Amino acid sequence: xxxxxxxxxxxxxxxxxxxxxxxxxxxxxxxxxxxxxxxxxxxxxxxxxxxxxxxxxxxxxxxxxxxxxxxxxxxxxxxxxxxxxxxxxxxxxxxxxxxxxxxxxxxxxxxxxxxxxxxxxxxxxxxxxxxxxxxxxxxxxxxxxxxxxxxxxxxxxxxxxxxxxxxxxxxxxxxxxxxxxxxxxxxxxxxxxxxxxxxxxxxxxxxxxxxxxxxxxxxxxxxxxxxxxxxxxxxxxxxxxxxxxxxxxxxxxxxxxxxxxxxxxxxxxxxxxxxxxxxxxxxxxxxxxxxxxxxxxxxxxxxxxxxxxxxxxxxxxxxxxxxxxxxxxxxxxxxxxxxxxxxxxxxxxxxxxxxxxxxxxxxxxxxxxxxxxxxx
Amino acid sequence: xxxxxxxxxxxxxxxxxxxxxxxxxxxxxxxxxxxxxxxxxxxxxxxxxxxxxxxxxxxxxxxxxxxxxxxxxxxxxxxxxxxxxxxxxxxxxxxxxxxxxxxxxxxxxxxxxxxxxxxxxxxxxxxxxxxxxxxxxxxxxxxxxxxxxxxxxxxxxxxxxxxxxxxxxxxxxxxxxxxxxxxxxxxxxxxxxxxxxxxxxxxxxxxxxxxxxxxxxxxxxxxxxx
Numbered sequence: 001x002x003x004x005x006x007x008x009x010x011x012x013x014x015x016x017x018x019x020x021x022x023x024x025x026x027x028x029x030x031x032x033x034x035x036x037x038x039x040x041x042x043x044x045x046x047x048x049x050x051x052x053x054x055x056x057x058x059x060x061x062x063x064x065x066x067x068x069x070x071x072x073x074x075x076x077x078x079x080x081x082x083x084x085x086x087x088x089x090x091x092x093x094x095x096x097x098x099x100x101x102x103x104x105x106x107x108x109x110x111x112x113x114x115x116x117x118x119x120x121x122x123x124x125x126x127x128x129x130x131x132x133x134x135x136x137x138x139x140x141x142x143x144x145x146x147x148x149x150x151x152x153x154x155x156x157x158x159x160x161x162x163x164x165x166x167x168x169x170x171x172x173x174x175x176x177x178x179x180x181x182x183x184x185x186x187x188x189x190x191x192x193x194x195x196x197x198x199x200x201x202x203x204x205x206x207x208x209x210x211x212x213x214x215x216x217x218x219x220x221x222x223x224x225x226x227x228x229x230x231x232x233x234x235x236x237x238x239x240x241x242x243x244x245x246x247x248x249x250x251x252x253x254x255x256x257x258x259x260x261x262x263x264x265x266x267x268x269x270x271x272x273x274x275x276x277x278x279x280x281x282x283x284x285x286x287x288x289x290x291x292x293x294x295x296x297x298x299x300x301x302x303x304x305x306x307x308x309x310x311x312x313x314x315x316x317x318x319x320x321x322x323x324x325x326x327x328x329x330x331x332x333x334x335x336x337x338x339x340x341x342x343x344x345x346x347x348x349x350x351x352x353x354x355x356x357x358x359x360x361x362x363x364x365x366x367x368x369x370x371x372x373x374x375x376x
Numbered sequence: 377x378x379x380x381x382x383x384x385x386x387x388x389x390x391x392x393x394x395x396x397x398x399x400x401x402x403x404x405x406x407x408x409x410x411x412x413x414x415x416x417x418x419x420x421x422x423x424x425x426x427x428x429x430x431x432x433x434x435x436x437x438x439x440x441x442x443x444x445x446x447x448x449x450x451x452x453x454x455x456x457x458x459x460x461x462x463x464x465x466x467x468x469x470x471x472x473x474x475x476x477x478x479x480x481x482x483x484x485x486x487x488x489x490x491x492x493x494x495x496x497x498x499x500x501x502x503x504x505x506x507x508x509x510x511x512x513x514x515x516x517x518x519x520x521x522x523x524x525x526x527x528x529x530x531x532x533x534x535x536x537x538x539x540x541x542x543x544x545x546x547x548x549x550x551x552x553x554x555x556x557x558x559x560x561x562x563x564x565x566x567x568x569x570x571x572x573x574x575x576x577x578x579x580x581x582x583x584x585x586x587x588x589x590x591x592x593x594x595x596x597x598x599x600x601x602x
Contacts, residue, residue: 004472004474004475004479004483007474007475007479008474010474011473011474280473280474282470283470283472283473286470286472287472287483287487288455289429289431289458289464290458290459290464290483290484290487290531291455291456291457291458291459291460291462291484291487291488292455292459292487293452293455293456293487294452296487369431370431371426371431371432373431373464373466373470374422374425374426374431374466374543
């Protein structure tokens with residue numbers, strides 16, 4: 001087909017360039033924000049995904065590690081081990097505390113101290129970029145973002161809960177949006193928290209994860225029979241609970257920004273189409289006069305809208321991919337995740353933008369009076 | 377009869393400000409006939425062409441195109457009727473500025489649903505026959521007035537319509553170019569089509585089989601026409 005839509009659009013390349021640029025900007029804004037959103041999910045649940053625990057045993061009614069601290073008495077591991085299908089039980093002691101960096105005066109920052117069983121390594125860091133993975137008493141492995149922000153390195157010290165800890169390792173992907181994980185021995189953690197008889201969770205490995213849900217119920221029942229009220233969650237349930245916390249906290253901030261990006265896109269495409277339609281209004285009247293029906297006219301506007309939208313999307317996606325690489329270099333606490341889901345959501349948004357943006361120009365074309373072709 | 381108008385009236389506005397642009401006009405045009413519609417500015421010629429084209433509904437009266445009463449048709453049916461039966465030629469050429477001469481001529485065929493390949497072949501043949509073989513890939517802005525009007529004539533006849541409606545087709549052309557355009561229209565009429573042409577241009581008279589005179593919205597006898 002002789003594409004009058006594209007011919008008209010490409011006839012004014014300056015305007016087309018501005019429109020595509022505007023849509024690309026809107027796309028980049030949306031994709032980057034959605035990418036930050038996905039990135040927060042990924043980073044925040046990375047610890048749970050990487051830790052070798054099929055079940056998390058916590059205090060009844062407490063379903064994540066962020067809101068309220070779960071407290072359980074020590075020594076339940078032998079009880080849990082009695083349940084059929086349980087392979088290993090590990091202790092998890094962790095909570096957020098204020099840490100002082102001795103190298104930087106007056107510098108305090110919240111870190112999430114995790115005390116883990118250094119003999120099995122379960123619950124500890126999984127990837128180290130510098131130093132060693134397993135700390136001893138009086139030692140700590142800190143996160144890369146924390147180390148960069150505070151300018152600390154191996155051999156420096158931090159102080160948490162009155163306990164001085166020497167940095168022996170720097171871990172990767174252990175940053176959770178507002179604070180980072182710091183890994184110590186479970187003995188040091190108990191000293192920092194002043195809770196020698198309690199811990200926060202038991203991490204359970206099972207023989208066959210297929211039966212994890214059934215084993216969880218059995219653990220709950222066994223502990224309840226001993227007078228301990230506990231909830232046992234599968235790894236996925238525990239991850240989902242953390243995602244829900246993030247969703248509650250950040251969707252209210254990010255969603256309006258994504259919507260702003262969407263409306264910028266609609267406005268840019270809409271204005272371009274509207275001005276292009278007005279400029280060629282006489283020519284649309286000619287088309288109507290020679291017999292073009294409403295469908296033909298609608299297709300012209302839609303084709304123009306989709307052309308701008310798709311070109312803008314391609315440019316915006318390329319810019320977003322570049323931003324995903326650049327942002328962590330400038331702000332290491334942010335991880336922009338451009339995944340297939342992000343691309344699909346953004347593409348659907350662009351299609352929606354194009355449709356919305358076409359409505360007013362289509363209405364304008366419907367009203368074009370073909371009789372005006374006889375006017376001078 | 378290919379075109380028949382019976383007591384056609386078009387009133388713009390209402391009450392004291394009402395204007396009768398066309399007032400009780402009746403006429404008919406047969407196949408193979410070229411009719412010239414003459415009259416001063418404001419006499420209602422263009423309004424009458426607009427009514428015959430189905431682009432405007434008359435206030436009263438009936439208009440038949442090839443036996444079909446068009447005042448009762450829907451907008452969609454009227455668009456189809458124009459596409460199938462009528463070719464338009466305008467004073468200001470009215471070509472689509474972003475399209476080449478060839479694409480302009482292809483456009484009615486494309487709207488009609490003809491394949492791109494066939495539309496291209498037919499448009500190329502027609503433009504070549506009109507002496508525009510070397511100009512078909514140019515945009516309208518790169519063509520002279522005479523060339524633009526020949527492209528417009530090609531666009532009007534490419535679908536082989538039975539009726540050609542032209543409004544001042546020679547007004548913006550010199551006498552030579554005007555004659556060339558009229559010859560092209562006359563040739564089509566010779567092939568069994570009909571044409572109605574509104575014009576001030578006395579040179580067009582020699583191409584007409586019949587002249588209708590219009591004044592104050594009404595058709596006049598030649599002897600009454602001032």
